[in-house]
Amino acid sequence: MYLGDYIVIEKQTSQYTFDCCCVSTGTEFSAEVDSDKQNLFDDHTFSDQNPTACRFLRPLGEGRIGCTIHTDSPAQCKYYRCKIMDIFSTDGNQAGYITGTLALHSSDSLLRDTYNGIVTDVSGPGEDSEEYIKNQLIKAGYQVR
Ligand code: SF4
Structure with a gap:
Protein backbone atom coordinates (compact mmCIF):
# COMPACT_ATOMS: atom_id res chain seq x y z
CA MET A 1 0.00 0.00 0.00
CA TYR A 2 3.00 2.33 0.40
CA LEU A 3 5.36 1.21 -2.37
CA GLY A 4 4.15 3.59 -5.05
CA ASP A 5 7.34 5.63 -4.76
CA TYR A 6 9.54 2.53 -4.87
CA ILE A 7 8.10 0.39 -7.66
CA VAL A 8 7.97 2.90 -10.48
CA ILE A 9 6.65 2.49 -14.03
CA GLU A 10 9.12 4.26 -16.32
CA LYS A 11 7.50 3.45 -19.63
CA GLN A 12 4.46 1.60 -20.89
CA THR A 13 5.68 -0.57 -23.79
CA SER A 14 2.33 -2.15 -24.79
CA GLN A 15 -1.15 -2.47 -23.33
CA TYR A 16 0.05 -4.76 -20.53
CA THR A 17 3.85 -4.47 -20.57
CA PHE A 18 6.00 -1.95 -18.74
CA ASP A 19 9.60 -0.94 -18.16
CA CYS A 20 9.92 -0.38 -14.42
CA CYS A 21 12.42 0.42 -11.73
CA CYS A 22 12.74 -0.73 -8.16
CA VAL A 23 13.95 2.61 -6.84
CA SER A 24 15.39 1.44 -3.52
CA THR A 25 17.98 -0.74 -5.29
CA GLY A 26 18.04 0.99 -8.69
CA THR A 27 17.07 -2.33 -10.29
CA GLU A 28 15.31 -2.05 -13.63
CA PHE A 29 12.86 -4.74 -14.69
CA SER A 30 10.27 -5.45 -17.34
CA ALA A 31 6.82 -6.54 -16.26
CA GLU A 32 3.80 -7.93 -18.03
CA VAL A 33 0.46 -7.98 -16.28
CA ASP A 34 -0.46 -11.60 -15.54
CA SER A 35 -2.88 -12.86 -18.19
CA ASP A 36 -5.46 -13.83 -15.56
CA LYS A 37 -5.33 -10.36 -13.94
CA GLN A 38 -5.61 -8.09 -16.95
CA ASN A 39 -9.29 -7.37 -16.27
CA LEU A 40 -8.42 -6.38 -12.71
CA PHE A 41 -5.55 -4.22 -13.93
CA ASP A 42 -7.78 -2.42 -16.45
CA ASP A 43 -9.75 -0.84 -13.59
CA HIS A 44 -7.55 2.01 -12.28
CA THR A 45 -10.02 3.16 -9.62
CA PHE A 46 -8.02 1.61 -6.77
CA SER A 47 -4.75 3.17 -7.96
CA ASP A 48 -6.37 6.56 -8.39
CA GLN A 49 -7.87 6.37 -4.89
CA ASN A 50 -4.62 5.13 -3.30
CA PRO A 51 -1.79 7.19 -4.76
CA THR A 52 0.77 5.78 -2.30
CA ALA A 53 0.12 2.21 -3.43
CA CYS A 54 2.15 0.38 -6.06
CA ARG A 55 0.51 0.92 -9.46
CA PHE A 56 0.29 -2.86 -9.93
CA LEU A 57 -1.75 -3.46 -6.79
CA ARG A 58 -5.46 -4.21 -7.22
CA PRO A 59 -8.37 -5.38 -5.07
CA LEU A 60 -9.03 -9.12 -5.53
CA GLY A 61 -12.39 -9.18 -3.77
CA GLU A 62 -13.48 -10.16 -0.24
CA GLY A 63 -11.24 -7.43 1.19
CA ARG A 64 -8.06 -8.86 -0.30
CA ILE A 65 -5.59 -6.99 -2.47
CA GLY A 66 -2.93 -8.49 -4.68
CA CYS A 67 -0.19 -8.04 -7.22
CA THR A 68 -1.17 -8.08 -10.91
CA ILE A 69 2.42 -8.76 -12.06
CA HIS A 70 3.03 -11.70 -9.77
CA THR A 71 5.04 -13.56 -12.46
CA ASP A 72 7.32 -10.60 -13.22
CA SER A 73 7.40 -8.81 -9.87
CA PRO A 74 10.92 -7.84 -8.72
CA ALA A 75 12.98 -10.03 -6.41
CA GLN A 76 12.31 -7.79 -3.43
CA CYS A 77 8.60 -8.42 -3.80
CA LYS A 78 8.98 -12.15 -4.38
CA SER A 89 0.94 -22.94 22.63
CA THR A 90 0.01 -26.35 24.05
CA ASP A 91 -3.52 -25.17 24.89
CA GLY A 92 -4.09 -24.50 21.19
CA ASN A 93 -4.17 -20.72 21.52
CA GLN A 94 -2.16 -18.70 19.05
CA ALA A 95 0.98 -17.40 20.75
CA GLY A 96 2.40 -15.49 17.81
CA TYR A 97 3.47 -15.55 14.19
CA ILE A 98 6.64 -14.99 12.19
CA THR A 99 6.92 -12.90 9.04
CA GLY A 100 9.10 -13.55 5.98
CA THR A 101 11.82 -11.31 7.42
CA LEU A 102 11.95 -13.65 10.45
CA ALA A 103 10.38 -11.08 12.77
CA LEU A 104 8.37 -12.59 15.60
CA HIS A 105 5.07 -10.93 16.43
CA SER A 106 3.95 -11.99 19.87
CA SER A 107 2.96 -10.56 23.23
CA ASP A 108 3.91 -13.88 24.90
CA SER A 109 7.13 -13.17 26.82
CA LEU A 110 8.02 -16.88 27.12
CA LEU A 111 7.73 -17.33 23.36
CA ARG A 112 9.73 -14.17 22.75
CA ASP A 113 12.53 -15.40 25.02
CA THR A 114 12.48 -18.82 23.35
CA TYR A 115 12.53 -17.28 19.90
CA ASN A 116 15.35 -14.91 20.72
CA GLY A 117 17.40 -17.92 21.81
CA ILE A 118 16.65 -19.75 18.56
CA VAL A 119 17.03 -16.94 16.06
CA THR A 120 20.59 -16.14 17.08
CA ASP A 121 21.58 -19.44 15.44
CA VAL A 122 20.27 -18.56 11.97
CA SER A 123 22.06 -16.48 9.35
CA GLY A 124 19.01 -14.80 7.79
CA PRO A 125 15.77 -15.44 5.91
CA GLY A 126 15.63 -18.59 3.81
CA GLU A 127 14.13 -22.07 3.70
CA ASP A 128 16.87 -23.61 5.87
CA SER A 129 16.36 -20.96 8.55
CA GLU A 130 12.61 -21.44 8.50
CA GLU A 131 12.95 -25.20 8.86
CA TYR A 132 15.42 -24.78 11.72
CA ILE A 133 13.21 -22.29 13.57
CA LYS A 134 10.14 -24.46 13.08
CA ASN A 135 11.90 -27.57 14.43
CA GLN A 136 13.30 -25.68 17.41
CA LEU A 137 9.89 -24.25 18.29
CA ILE A 138 8.33 -27.72 18.10
CA LYS A 139 11.12 -29.03 20.34
CA ALA A 140 10.28 -26.24 22.79
CA GLY A 141 6.68 -27.49 22.93
CA TYR A 142 4.92 -25.20 20.45
CA GLN A 143 2.72 -26.24 17.58
CA VAL A 144 3.70 -24.61 14.33
CA ARG A 145 1.67 -24.24 11.16
S1 SF4 B 1 4.25 -7.32 -5.03
FE1 SF4 B 1 3.41 -6.42 -6.94
S2 SF4 B 1 1.89 -4.95 -6.21
FE2 SF4 B 1 3.22 -5.39 -4.46
S3 SF4 B 1 4.84 -3.84 -4.54
FE3 SF4 B 1 5.60 -5.62 -5.67
S4 SF4 B 1 5.09 -5.23 -7.81
FE4 SF4 B 1 3.83 -3.86 -6.55
Whole structure:
Protein backbone atom coordinates (compact mmCIF):
# COMPACT_ATOMS: atom_id res chain seq x y z
CA MET A 1 0.00 0.00 0.00
CA TYR A 2 3.00 2.33 0.40
CA LEU A 3 5.36 1.21 -2.37
CA GLY A 4 4.15 3.59 -5.05
CA ASP A 5 7.34 5.63 -4.76
CA TYR A 6 9.54 2.53 -4.87
CA ILE A 7 8.10 0.39 -7.66
CA VAL A 8 7.97 2.90 -10.48
CA ILE A 9 6.65 2.49 -14.03
CA GLU A 10 9.12 4.26 -16.32
CA LYS A 11 7.50 3.45 -19.63
CA GLN A 12 4.46 1.60 -20.89
CA THR A 13 5.68 -0.57 -23.79
CA SER A 14 2.33 -2.15 -24.79
CA GLN A 15 -1.15 -2.47 -23.33
CA TYR A 16 0.05 -4.76 -20.53
CA THR A 17 3.85 -4.47 -20.57
CA PHE A 18 6.00 -1.95 -18.74
CA ASP A 19 9.60 -0.94 -18.16
CA CYS A 20 9.92 -0.38 -14.42
CA CYS A 21 12.42 0.42 -11.73
CA CYS A 22 12.74 -0.73 -8.16
CA VAL A 23 13.95 2.61 -6.84
CA SER A 24 15.39 1.44 -3.52
CA THR A 25 17.98 -0.74 -5.29
CA GLY A 26 18.04 0.99 -8.69
CA THR A 27 17.07 -2.33 -10.29
CA GLU A 28 15.31 -2.05 -13.63
CA PHE A 29 12.86 -4.74 -14.69
CA SER A 30 10.27 -5.45 -17.34
CA ALA A 31 6.82 -6.54 -16.26
CA GLU A 32 3.80 -7.93 -18.03
CA VAL A 33 0.46 -7.98 -16.28
CA ASP A 34 -0.46 -11.60 -15.54
CA SER A 35 -2.88 -12.86 -18.19
CA ASP A 36 -5.46 -13.83 -15.56
CA LYS A 37 -5.33 -10.36 -13.94
CA GLN A 38 -5.61 -8.09 -16.95
CA ASN A 39 -9.29 -7.37 -16.27
CA LEU A 40 -8.42 -6.38 -12.71
CA PHE A 41 -5.55 -4.22 -13.93
CA ASP A 42 -7.78 -2.42 -16.45
CA ASP A 43 -9.75 -0.84 -13.59
CA HIS A 44 -7.55 2.01 -12.28
CA THR A 45 -10.02 3.16 -9.62
CA PHE A 46 -8.02 1.61 -6.77
CA SER A 47 -4.75 3.17 -7.96
CA ASP A 48 -6.37 6.56 -8.39
CA GLN A 49 -7.87 6.37 -4.89
CA ASN A 50 -4.62 5.13 -3.30
CA PRO A 51 -1.79 7.19 -4.76
CA THR A 52 0.77 5.78 -2.30
CA ALA A 53 0.12 2.21 -3.43
CA CYS A 54 2.15 0.38 -6.06
CA ARG A 55 0.51 0.92 -9.46
CA PHE A 56 0.29 -2.86 -9.93
CA LEU A 57 -1.75 -3.46 -6.79
CA ARG A 58 -5.46 -4.21 -7.22
CA PRO A 59 -8.37 -5.38 -5.07
CA LEU A 60 -9.03 -9.12 -5.53
CA GLY A 61 -12.39 -9.18 -3.77
CA GLU A 62 -13.48 -10.16 -0.24
CA GLY A 63 -11.24 -7.43 1.19
CA ARG A 64 -8.06 -8.86 -0.30
CA ILE A 65 -5.59 -6.99 -2.47
CA GLY A 66 -2.93 -8.49 -4.68
CA CYS A 67 -0.19 -8.04 -7.22
CA THR A 68 -1.17 -8.08 -10.91
CA ILE A 69 2.42 -8.76 -12.06
CA HIS A 70 3.03 -11.70 -9.77
CA THR A 71 5.04 -13.56 -12.46
CA ASP A 72 7.32 -10.60 -13.22
CA SER A 73 7.40 -8.81 -9.87
CA PRO A 74 10.92 -7.84 -8.72
CA ALA A 75 12.98 -10.03 -6.41
CA GLN A 76 12.31 -7.79 -3.43
CA CYS A 77 8.60 -8.42 -3.80
CA LYS A 78 8.98 -12.15 -4.38
CA TYR A 79 11.06 -12.45 -1.22
CA TYR A 80 8.55 -10.63 0.91
CA ARG A 81 5.98 -12.75 2.65
CA CYS A 82 3.62 -11.38 5.27
CA LYS A 83 3.58 -14.48 7.39
CA ILE A 84 5.62 -17.70 7.19
CA MET A 85 4.35 -19.54 10.28
CA ASP A 86 1.73 -19.39 13.01
CA ILE A 87 2.77 -20.51 16.48
CA PHE A 88 0.38 -22.09 18.99
CA SER A 89 0.94 -22.94 22.63
CA THR A 90 0.01 -26.35 24.05
CA ASP A 91 -3.52 -25.17 24.89
CA GLY A 92 -4.09 -24.50 21.19
CA ASN A 93 -4.17 -20.72 21.52
CA GLN A 94 -2.16 -18.70 19.05
CA ALA A 95 0.98 -17.40 20.75
CA GLY A 96 2.40 -15.49 17.81
CA TYR A 97 3.47 -15.55 14.19
CA ILE A 98 6.64 -14.99 12.19
CA THR A 99 6.92 -12.90 9.04
CA GLY A 100 9.10 -13.55 5.98
CA THR A 101 11.82 -11.31 7.42
CA LEU A 102 11.95 -13.65 10.45
CA ALA A 103 10.38 -11.08 12.77
CA LEU A 104 8.37 -12.59 15.60
CA HIS A 105 5.07 -10.93 16.43
CA SER A 106 3.95 -11.99 19.87
CA SER A 107 2.96 -10.56 23.23
CA ASP A 108 3.91 -13.88 24.90
CA SER A 109 7.13 -13.17 26.82
CA LEU A 110 8.02 -16.88 27.12
CA LEU A 111 7.73 -17.33 23.36
CA ARG A 112 9.73 -14.17 22.75
CA ASP A 113 12.53 -15.40 25.02
CA THR A 114 12.48 -18.82 23.35
CA TYR A 115 12.53 -17.28 19.90
CA ASN A 116 15.35 -14.91 20.72
CA GLY A 117 17.40 -17.92 21.81
CA ILE A 118 16.65 -19.75 18.56
CA VAL A 119 17.03 -16.94 16.06
CA THR A 120 20.59 -16.14 17.08
CA ASP A 121 21.58 -19.44 15.44
CA VAL A 122 20.27 -18.56 11.97
CA SER A 123 22.06 -16.48 9.35
CA GLY A 124 19.01 -14.80 7.79
CA PRO A 125 15.77 -15.44 5.91
CA GLY A 126 15.63 -18.59 3.81
CA GLU A 127 14.13 -22.07 3.70
CA ASP A 128 16.87 -23.61 5.87
CA SER A 129 16.36 -20.96 8.55
CA GLU A 130 12.61 -21.44 8.50
CA GLU A 131 12.95 -25.20 8.86
CA TYR A 132 15.42 -24.78 11.72
CA ILE A 133 13.21 -22.29 13.57
CA LYS A 134 10.14 -24.46 13.08
CA ASN A 135 11.90 -27.57 14.43
CA GLN A 136 13.30 -25.68 17.41
CA LEU A 137 9.89 -24.25 18.29
CA ILE A 138 8.33 -27.72 18.10
CA LYS A 139 11.12 -29.03 20.34
CA ALA A 140 10.28 -26.24 22.79
CA GLY A 141 6.68 -27.49 22.93
CA TYR A 142 4.92 -25.20 20.45
CA GLN A 143 2.72 -26.24 17.58
CA VAL A 144 3.70 -24.61 14.33
CA ARG A 145 1.67 -24.24 11.16
S1 SF4 B 1 4.25 -7.32 -5.03
FE1 SF4 B 1 3.41 -6.42 -6.94
S2 SF4 B 1 1.89 -4.95 -6.21
FE2 SF4 B 1 3.22 -5.39 -4.46
S3 SF4 B 1 4.84 -3.84 -4.54
FE3 SF4 B 1 5.60 -5.62 -5.67
S4 SF4 B 1 5.09 -5.23 -7.81
FE4 SF4 B 1 3.83 -3.86 -6.55
